[in-house]
Amino acid sequence: MKHLNKLFAGALLLAGFAANAQDSTNPWAVSFGVNAVDTKISASDPVKQQFSEFFNVQDHWNIVPSVSYVNVSRNVGSGFNFGVTGSFNKISRWVEKVPGTINTYDVVNPGDLNYYGIDGVISYSFMDLLKSKWLDPSAHVGGGYTFFGDASAGTVNGGLGLTFWFAKNVGLSFASTYKHSFDDTRVANVDVPTHMFHQVGLKFKFGAKDTDNDGIIDKEDACPEVAGLAQFNGCPDSDLDGIQDSADACPTEAGLPELNGCPDRDGDGVADGEDACPDDAGLKVLNGCPDADGDGVADKDDKCPTVKGEKANAGCPWPDTDGDKVLDKDDKCPTVAGTVANNGCPEVSEDTMKKLNDYAKTILFDTGKASFQKQTLPVLEAMTAILKEYPTAKFHLEGHTDSDGKDSFNLQLSKDRAAAVKNFLVEKGIAADRLTSEGYGETKPVASNKTKAGKAQNRRVEVKLVK
Incomplete structure (x- = not known):
């Protein structure tokens, strides 16, 4: 037992030093309790036979009624843990083969045979996969060095474990490990047999930091560097308005929860810091400013605060300068009365088009040219005046000639005249x-190009309304 006591003290010392180096919630764990060694397992036997008497405690298990194992482990992330287990036992039930048989065994007492083991363990916890906070099944592999009396050898290990966390950092741990030996002649004090190593004990998690000393460990502390309140997961509430600073838009001024901790002097539901009129109750949509005429323009920006108007016109009604019932903002001809259908512009009537074409028929060009005769200029001025009355209307000008001369010349001449x-x-x-x-x-x-009068009619310019 003195060896185990030294082992146990060393493990606790290691855990104590390592605890200062942790960087996440309770990364370290130490467990200790009772172990049982069962030498009935033999690598040469069929698997079914190996485990047929797995729970034959009375005949095969060797148990010391005291603390006989210590494990120290550290979480390395993603459910994996690395640990070291030291163990001690007294072997009084040694299972050896009956001479002359293949799979027949006797249980004998090998005498004062001490068992010591030191094993490295890599385990994987399924706790997160199960989304459980108390049930913690695991699987583990590893290797170690084991002493059976005067014999010693290395083993390759694998097994399963189960921990019930009945308190936040305290659990009841069970594990069974298959320790495979490569020298399995089963002669006491000569070789180390393949065997099962069972353990049950208490497991303690530790190592969490509390940097700000507010009683909440860093992993669970939303503000680990600043002392705070438990109700806010360790975050402070400087103005004591019941809203933690990180969620408080005004952390140094007591305010209202519905305004994210900011005050509201005029009680209009708009925080003072966002209220353009903090001393006059107003509307949220107007940043806390009043709107006497209800036109959606704050009184301070409304050029007609007592008359309902339009936002785009600084709170004043839109004018209709030409009185055609199309507001100036929509009127493409705001100074000329028109129709709603034509966006406030006058529509070109058939009479107007007739007048334009009557003028166009009288346009005179120099013979064979696109230049105007002097007496035509007043006609063109009159046409210009008519077109200005319809500032949005579009027109197409067509040039035509008589049949005298070559076709190509006449075509180009008509284009030039138009x-x-x-x-x-x-x-x-x-x-x-x-x-x-x-x-x-x-x-x-x-008209006919065979008469002088017909030719005169064919030499013309026509005006068409583009719709």
């Missing part, structure tokens, strides 16, 4: 994007 009318109108202030022109030569006569 373009000349367009250019004149543009120069007089008609927007270029409102006008297009095209020439059709002699292809669209309106």
